[in-house]
Amino acid sequence: MTKVVVGLSGGVDSSTAAAILHHQGYEVIGLTLWLMKGKGQCCSEGMVDAAYICEQLGISHHIVDIRELFQTHIIDYLVTGYSKGITPLPCSECNKTVKFDAMIKYAREKLGGKKIATGHYARIHHNSETGRYELLRAFDRNKDQSYFLYDLSQDLLEVSIFPLGEILKSDTRRLAHEYGLKTADKPESQDLCLVESNGSMRVFLNKYLAPAPGNIVDTEGKVLGKHDGVQYYTVGQRKGLGIAAPKPLYVIALDTVNNRVIVGDRTKATQTECVVSRVNWVSIAEPLRSIRAEVHIRYRSALIPVTIIPLHGLRARVVFDTPQFSIVPGQAIVWYEDNKVLGGGIIEKFSQPFGLEKV
Structure with a gap:
């Protein structure tokens, strides 16, 4: 019997994932990662629901305290990013360096398990011709x-x-009811766990970054207003x-050196390309030349046709077929071929908006 360690957040998705594997005959062990204090689904109240699910399924439940890891790789990562005028995406970072790594390490060292499972909506296929595992x-x-798993x-x-x-x-909810799971009707998380725990991103940032008033200027350097700190703004923001x-x-840009928020009309917030760092070629080996693909520049954004040019040092240049609005440094950009995730990375910088050099 294959032993599978299932990450349980206390939500309906992970609960149903555990129940499906349990009913398929796997030896299932529940594992909840203690990430932080607060009311987020992955923390205090989630632990209680996860423990109840394990009791319902008749499986063991383990809690692993990785708060220090979460502090270093996610909270410090976010705070550093916002202080530098970028808008970090914590979810993909958390999945790889915190959740999946911690789960398989604990599974192997403490539980004798060789497989882990989660409630993510994505698929994995092994390509026998290339020998690679493909993320679909x-x-x-x-x-x-899949955007968050690239x-x-x-x-x-x-x-x-x-x-x-x-x-x-809908099948997940139906199965949760059929299995009689406590979490069958539990509402879905609607935001980042840090936002849910703190009430808003601003409240979270205020714990680590002091307000730093400065000017809001246009592309000619004219002062149009005041701001409380560049950490409260993101490229593309209007409201x-x-x-x-x-x-x-x-x-259109955050000038942390001079503590300015730079604004302009929509054309100046539109880019023709961007440079991506920390690239991971997940389903294919890194190509030796440019490739054509479609990308999501943010979660749930429309697919955009692009040319991707590999660069040295896990970097790439992404050239859009048509100019794109709001290319946000710190966010993930993920490229696809049909249903296959080819790779992705973090937006490092974009082409200069017209007129910004005057500021």
Whole structure:
């Protein structure tokens, strides 16, 4: 009997994933990662629900305290990013360096397990011709979470199982009811766990970064208003600027050196390309020349046709077929071929907006 360690957050998805594997005859062990204090589904109240699910299924439940790891790799990562004027995406970082790594390490060292499973909506396929494990979109495109999993290594894909990858979300709820799971009607998390725990990203940032008032300027350097700190803004933002103008203005850059928020019209918040760092070629080997693909520049954004040019040092240049609005440094950009995730990385920088050099 194959032993599978299932990551349980206390939500309906991970609960149902555990129940599916249990009913398929796997030896299932529940594992909850203690990430932080607070009310997020992955923390205090989630632990209680996860423990109850394990009791319902008649399986053991383990809690692993990885708060220090979460502090270093996620909280410090976020705070450093926001202080530098970028908008980090913590989810893909958390999946690889915190959750999946911690799960397989504990499974191997403490539980004698060789496989881990989660409630993510994605699929894994082993390509016998290339010898690589491929990350694929979920059958339910409305719930597909492959965007957040692009950074998984071949080693992690080899040991991972996604039981929900082939079913619809409605099937997950139905199965949860059929199995009599306590979490069957539990509402879904609607935001980042840090936001849920703190109430808002601003409240979270205020714990680590002091407000630093400065000027909001246009591309000519004219002062249009004031801000409380560049950490509260993101490229592409329109609402909450607190300035009056005859036409809509957007944040086009964050100048942390001079503590300025730079705004302009929509054309100046539009980019033709970007440079991506920390690239992971997940389903294919790194190509030797440029390739064509489609990308998501953020989760649930429309697919965009691009040319991807590999660069040295796990970097790439992504050239959009048509200019794109709001390319945000710190966010993930993930490229696909049909349902296959080819790779992805973190947006490092973009082409300069017209006129910004004058500021």
